[in-house]
Amino acid sequence: MRALLSVYEARYPREAEFVVGYVGADVPVELITAAGALPVRLAGDPDGDLSAGDTYLGRGLDPMARSVLARLLAGDYGRLDKLVVSRDCEASLRLFYAVRELRRIEPAFGLPEVYLVDVLHLPHRTTTAYNLARLEQFRQRLRDWTGRPVSDADLAAAIASHDEQRALLSSLAAARREGRIAGSDWLAVVGAGTVLPVAAHLSLLRELSTVDLPEHAGKRVFLTGSSHDTPHVYRALESAGHLIVGEDHDWGDLWYRRRVDGHTLLALAERYQYNGPTAQRSTVDERRALIAEGMRHAELLIGYARRGDEAPPWDFAGHEGLFYERQDYGRIAL
C-alpha cells in the first residue's frame, strides 16, 4: 500500500521514453501501451493556481479541466511527448479545443501536440461503428508518432494486461467494500495505475492482494457525483467519520469496472462505448441502478457535485442521503 500511495502522491513527472499524457477515462490506454508508450492520466490540483485555466476556458467550466490546462501551461506534468484528450465530458472537449487553438495562436507556450479520441456512448450500433473508426484513426496516429505500427498481437497483449489490472482491482475492491481500505487510499490504489506502466502497477496490486488489511472504522458511505482526481474531498469526509466504500466516478470504481473481454479493436471500441455509466455520459436511470448497487454495501449515500460540473446534480433526485451541490474544487462544505 505504501508503494501505491507513494506513486500516487508523487504524480508527476514519470520517467519513460515516450509519455502520452491523457485526459479522461475514455482514452483507450490499451492502444498507447500497445504502441510502446506510457499513458499518464493528467489530474488537476485544487491547491494550485487556476487562473490561466480560468482565462482560456472561462469560469463556468468544471474547475478540474481548468486546473489541468493551468498545469499544462505551467509545465507541471514533466515530460509529455503528446497529449490525448477524450470526450468524457464537455470540459474535456473544451480543453481539447483550447489546447489545439493555443498551439496555433500561442506557439511560444510550448504545449504538446494534442489529439482527440472522440469515443461516444449512446447504446447503438451506429455509435459502435463510429467509435471503431475513431480508434482505428488513433491507432494510425500512434504509428505516426512512434514510427512503428500497432500490430494485432501488440494490441491483444496490451488488452490482456489492462484487463488483468481491472480484474485485480475488482478483486481488491471486495476488501475495500468490507472497510479494509479507506476511500482516500483506494483513490491511490487506482490512481497509481494511471501513471505507472501497467506491468509495474500489476506487480504492486499483486503484492497488496497478499496483505492482511485491518478494518477501518466509520459510517459506510457510497459517494455519487463528480469525479475526484485528488483525495481532498475524501479526506474531508473521512475526517468527519465517514468511510467511503464505493463511488460512481472514473478516478475510482468506474475506472476498472468494465473489462474488454476480447482482443480486437472492435472489442476495445465496445468496451469504451459501454464503460461507465458516468454522470456526464449516461441516463439518470442508469445512474440510479448504479447507486442502488453501491448502496448494497453502504449505510449512507452522499452526493457531491462540483461547481461547473453540471451533470451529477441530476442524479440526486429521489434519493435519501446528504447532498452537496456547487462545491468548490477539492472542497466540501460539511
Added chain:
Amino acid sequence: MSVTPSVAEEAKRYQREWFRGLRARVAGGEPFAVVNADAPQEILRAMDFPYVVSQWWASIIAAKQRSRDYLDLVRERGYPDYTEQYNSVVLGSAFDPDPAGGPWGGLPRPTLLLGDATGDVTRRIFDVWAHEPGVAFYPLESAAENEVPTNWWELMPYRWEEAVGATRLDLLEAELEGLVRFLESTTGRVFSEARFREVLALVNEQQEWNLRTRDLIARTRPAPLPVSDTIPGVMVPQWHRGTEWGRDMARAFHDEVAARVAAGDAVCPEERLRLMWIGRGLWHDMGLYRRFEQSHGAVFVWSMYLAIAADGYRRYGGRPLRQLAARFAAFTDQLYMPPWAGAWYVKEARLHGVDGVVHLVSDDPRGSWFTTRALRDAGFPVFELRADNVDASAGYDGGAALGEWLDATF
C-alpha cells in the same frame, strides 16, 4: 427614424396562429415533437409531423418572464435549476400543473423528443422528460473532429464532406436512417423521398434569400433596421424552414429590407457606431439593442441569427440524408468552436464594417476567450457582457457597464 418592418410583425402574427393550429392538431390526436434547434427537423417536416423547437419555446417563456417559475418547477422535482437553463426552462414547462396557463395557452405534451447529446446535460434533460407518460426520446450523438479547415463558410455549401469530415457524416447519416424507420414504424406516417428532396430544396432557397438580405444589410449605411427586428424577421421563418411559407417570408423579408434601403430608412440617422452582438438573443431585455441609439448613435447591425442563416444552413449535392447530416453534424461548431467561430465572426465584422463588438458571455462552456481574442487581434474593440440570455436574475446589470464601455472606448 425607426419603423418596425411588416415582415417581422407578420411573422409574429403567423407564429401565434400557427401555434393555435398546432395545439388543435395535437388535441385532435396527432403526434407532436419537441426538437432541439441543432437537430435535423427536415425529416419531421417531410413527414408532416408537427413540432416545436425547444429554443424558440424557451425564448417565449423568457419573453413572458416565466423562466423563474419553470426553473422552480424543475427544482421542486429535485433537479438542479442552475444548469443549462435554455433547455431546463422548457422541461419545467412540462411540469406545469396548469399547462394551459403557460405562454400562448401552453406547450402541448409531446410524444417525441429529438435532440443531440451536446454538453453534459441536454441528453439528461430530455431523458428526464421522457419519463412522462407517452413521451419518447430519440437521442442523436454530438461528435467532434480533430483537424478541420478554418474557412467552413466557404466550404459548407458544396464541399461539406471536406469541412465536416466523413466519420461524423457516416454517423449522423446512419442515425437519421434509423430515425426515419423509427418514425415510420411508430406513427404510420410515410417518408416520401421525393417530398424530402422538396423540403431540402425549400430550405436552401430560404437561406439563399437570407444570404441576400445579410449582404444587403452589411453594405448599407446607416443600418436600415435594428437586430431586434431582424431576429424575429429571420428566426420565425427559420423555425418553419422547409415550407413554402418559410421560403416566401425570407423573400418578403429581403424585399422589405431592399425597399427600406431604397427609401433611405434608417434605424438611427445619426448613426455613429455600428455594433455587433455575439451570442444568443437577450430574450428578457430585447430593449437593450435600442438603448444606445439616442445617447451614443450606436446601432446593433449584426446578430448571429441572420448571419448563420446566410452561411450556416445551405448544403447542396450528395445523398439527401447525408446532405441533411452535413447541415447539423457540426452546426454548434460553426458558432462556438475555435478556430471556426472566431474566424467567422471576424469575417462578418469586416463584412458589416462594425466599430465594436458586444460579446454575451454566460456561465456555460463556450469558446468565449478565443472569440474575443480573434476579434481583438483583428482590431475590433470587444465588450464582454456577463449575463444569462434567459434568466434575468443571473447578475445582469441592465446594460449599465456596456454604456460605460461605449463612453470610454469611442
